[in-house]
Amino acid sequence: MEETKWEPKVVGFLCHWCSYAGADLSGSARLEYPHNIRIIRIPCSGRVDPMFILRALQNGVDGVIVSGCHPGDCHYQSGNFHARRKFAVIRRLLDYVGIEPERVQFSWVAASEGPKMAQVINEFVEGVRKVGPNRLFKDERRDGE
Amino acid sequence: MGNKKIKKDQLNTLFNELSKDCSVLVPTRSKGYIGFDLWDENNGDFIGWYKNTTIPLKANFFPKVEDMFRFNKGEGGYEIKEILPEEESQIIFGVRPCDARALKIIGTLFADTYKDPYFLKRRENAILIGLGCNEPCDTCFCASMGASPGESQDVDLLCTDMGDELLFETVSKKGEDLLSNMRGLSDSSDGDSSKAKELREAANNKIQRKIDTSNLKEKMRANFENREYWENVSMKCMSCGICTYVCPTCHCFDIHDENNKKDGLRVRNWDSCKFPLFTRMPMENPRHEKWRRVRQRYHHKFEYYDMNFGVIACTGCGRCIRECPVNVDVTQIITGIQSL
Amino acid sequence: MENRLKEEAGKLLKEGKVDYIVGYGKGSVKFRTSPLITNKEEELENLVINPFIANNLSRYPIELKARVGIVVKGCDSRSLISLIQDKKVNREDVVILGVPCEGVVDIKKIEKHIGKDIDQIEEIKREGENLTIQANGSNQTLSFKDAIFDKCLGCEYPTPLEYDVLLGTEISPKPDMEKSLMRIKELENMDATDRWSYWREEFSKCIRCYGCKNVCPACFCERCFIDVNIPQWVNTYATWQDNLVFQLIRTLHVAGRCSDCGECERACPVGIPLRSLQRKMVEEVKDLFDYEAGVDKDALPVFTHYEDTDPEEFIK
Numbered sequence: 001m002e003e004t005k006w007e008p009k010v011v012g013f014l015c016h017w018c019s020y021a022g023a024d025l026s027g028s029a030r031l032e033y034p035h036n037i038r039i040i041r042i043p044c045s046g047r048v049d050p051m052f053i054l055r056a057l058q059n060g061v062d063g064v065i066v067s068g069c070h071p072g073d074c075h076y077q078s079g080n081f082h083a084r085r086k087f088a089v090i091r092r093l094l095d096y097v098g099i100e101p102e103r104v105q106f107s108w109v110a111a112s113e114g115p116k117m118a119q120v121i122n123e124f125v126e127g128v129r130k131v132g133p134n135r136l137f138k139d140e141r142r143d144g145e
Numbered sequence: 146m147g148n149k150k151i152k153k154d155q156l157n158t159l160f161n162e163l164s165k166d167c168s169v170l171v172p173t174r175s176k177g178y179i180g181f182d183l184w185d186e187n188n189g190d191f192i193g194w195y196k197n198t199t200i201p202l203k204a205n206f207f208p209k210v211e212d213m214f215r216f217n218k219g220e221g222g223y224e225i226k227e228i229l230p231e232e233e234s235q236i237i238f239g240v241r242p243c244d245a246r247a248l249k250i251i252g253t254l255f256a257d258t259y260k261d262p263y264f265l266k267r268r269e270n271a272i273l274i275g276l277g278c279n280e281p282c283d284t285c286f287c288a289s290m291g292a293s294p295g296e297s298q299d300v301d302l303l304c305t306d307m308g309d310e311l312l313f314e315t316v317s318k319k320g321e322d323l324l325s326n327m328r329g330l331s332d333s334s335d336g337d338s339s340k341a342k343e344l345r346e347a348a349n350n351k352i353q354r355k356i357d358t359s360n361l362k363e364k365m366r367a368n369f370e371n372r373e374y375w376e377n378v379s380m381k382c383m384s385c386g387i388c389t390y391v392c393p394t395c396h397c398f399d400i401h402d403e404n405n406k407k408d409g410l411r412v413r414n415w416d417s418c419k420f421p422l423f424t425r426m427p428m429e430n431p432r433h434e435k436w437r438r439v440r441q442r443y444h445h446k447f448e449y450y451d452m453n454f455g456v457i458a459c460t461g462c463g464r465c466i467r468e469c470p471v472n473v474d475v476t477q478i479i480t481g482i483q484s485l
Numbered sequence: 486m487e488n489r490l491k492e493e494a495g496k497l498l499k500e501g502k503v504d505y506i507v508g509y510g511k512g513s514v515k516f517r518t519s520p521l522i523t524n525k526e527e528e529l530e531n532l533v534i535n536p537f538i539a540n541n542l543s544r545y546p547i548e549l550k551a552r553v554g555i556v557v558k559g560c561d562s563r564s565l566i567s568l569i570q571d572k573k574v575n576r577e578d579v580v581i582l583g584v585p586c587e588g589v590v591d592i593k594k595i596e597k598h599i600g601k602d603i604d605q606i607e608e609i610k611r612e613g614e615n616l617t618i619q620a621n622g623s624n625q626t627l628s629f630k631d632a633i634f635d636k637c638l639g640c641e642y643p644t645p646l647e648y649d650v651l652l653g654t655e656i657s658p659k660p661d662m663e664k665s666l667m668r669i670k671e672l673e674n675m676d677a678t679d680r681w682s683y684w685r686e687e688f689s690k691c692i693r694c695y696g697c698k699n700v701c702p703a704c705f706c707e708r709c710f711i712d713v714n715i716p717q718w719v720n721t722y723a724t725w726q727d728n729l730v731f732q733l734i735r736t737l738h739v740a741g742r743c744s745d746c747g748e749c750e751r752a753c754p755v756g757i758p759l760r761s762l763q764r765k766m767v768e769e770v771k772d773l774f775d776y777e778a779g780v781d782k783d784a785l786p787v788f789t790h791y792e793d794t795d796p797e798e799f800i801k
Contacts, residue, residue: 093769097762
């Protein structure tokens, strides 16, 4: 049997107003970004609870990227400012318990920034590829190996 | 067959010998709490410090989480693949009389109309070697619960700490067979037996905490609606599950399905009547208020279990008193009811 | 102090200023106290203040939904202030009876130091900077600092920050951060993979009793995410993965509210070093936003507001 090469699988939580539209734009502009990302649209980056990120990692995705509007551009005025505070502590805690920092990324991408979106996803997926498959939550008992 | 004894410094040799044929579990504290774990040369020192485990013996037979079966939806309906505990036999050494008794008490339930294969299989494959308490804890009240710190009929072999030696006495057939196969033991004398008896009596007299269980069922029933009393005693309760999870007789569980498209795994895990969610139903929660939940726990132990199986589901191990973060004390609650 | 407390508490009840007094009573186990919640004057006789008042009582006013006279130590006062900041408790509804606290005795530390268990200890007496411990008939001396909880060693607010009555005199803080944060520093110096295995091991012990969450004054949600089953965010059964994820989420939810009262770790029956998670977040919140939980009742809780200048160098 042909050996299948491991490809990272990452989840993107993109805010409806900016980053999701940004990803859409990069698509309509025929810019290429890796198919490794599965995008979940959220109303605002402020909606992201740490449990989204942790559950995604627990369920086996190799990386999580959260993207919202640039500071000052939030459709709800301050959602991303609040999110920024949360993200800062989430990052510190994940580092502390030993989750590779490459697996979780936050970024600001506007609706007009199609190329940036493609670039951000590209770089992120490459970063995840470098740290390898997510085995953090693997359980010998249930998942074998 | 007569009783035997062994020098304490020979214990590790004995465990080594026994662990060739089956797994031997002894009390360990390396993990930050005391529990039964596989014996090795480095953890055979428990005789010096061991009082009782933090997590009760029940966890070895009714684990906190357990896979029950896998299921798969095929063409012709569901296929079920049972996951039963391994057949391997194990010897658990250092079981305290209260815990052995508790295991017997919940054993009645697990072997009632519905025979629980998981519990029963493990129980069948286990040999319990009891270790009588010479120095009961400040929190023990086993003497009030129809037991005694140094004696047990619910183990297979019973050990008594005689200072330099351990005395082995047979209690069951299983124990007798095991004892006759154990090497490195010497015969004990009548003097040893009477010394052990004295030690047990002394231990029994050391128990300070007492409750009165006479007419308790009736008394509890009469005060079921005594909201004031229950509100009062439950005031400080934090509604966590510590008392139920460290209890050797609490046996409530919940069942979950882990679904993955067509395949799934059914899991069961401990649950606690102290959690508000325990009885939550779509429209209401009959035990929404804390006092009702606290009342439930004591009524179940001291009244309902007695009604169903003729025995109180408490053996006086005192773990709930010791581990409760706010020091809710079952002996105070029962004494309170008796004085109503 | 004890007599003054009884007197003040009695006055509060008698004058009808509060409906309940929440303080410490004698425990039913040696060297422990137990929360005493009462509306009866005659029970106030049982109030105690001693070096064993470990519980953080500030959770009770939320539940009692009444006017409460409450006894707090320095760390507890911060929890209470934090609850006032979050509008879970009205400042007008509590009469705060502050206890200046030099540290709470951790009986497990004493057991370890003297190599005897609690049943063998007959008496613990404070004599200046030392404790005299009588066990099995013989006396041993132990420095008071060696017998108190790690969190107390690094205490920066031994005197309650908010009170109506201060029982005793203010104590000046003498935090020994190095000792108090030793375990966290050790963890920080480990490899990421070792840290992950460390927490994995620790959380495989977890039995999901939720003692940590239920004693925590910062865990005040009426319905915790763990109790939500549509969708089921985290499995309720105790696999190490779910245990760890549960605790990490909880840690993040209470970050910025945690006053390092250490109740979670004290309550944990299987000895998971939870404070090493919670206290780490206290440090991080301070570092990132220059904010400390519960030091100013008029300040906005850290995650309910923001500054334009908040750190964002990690955002790409």
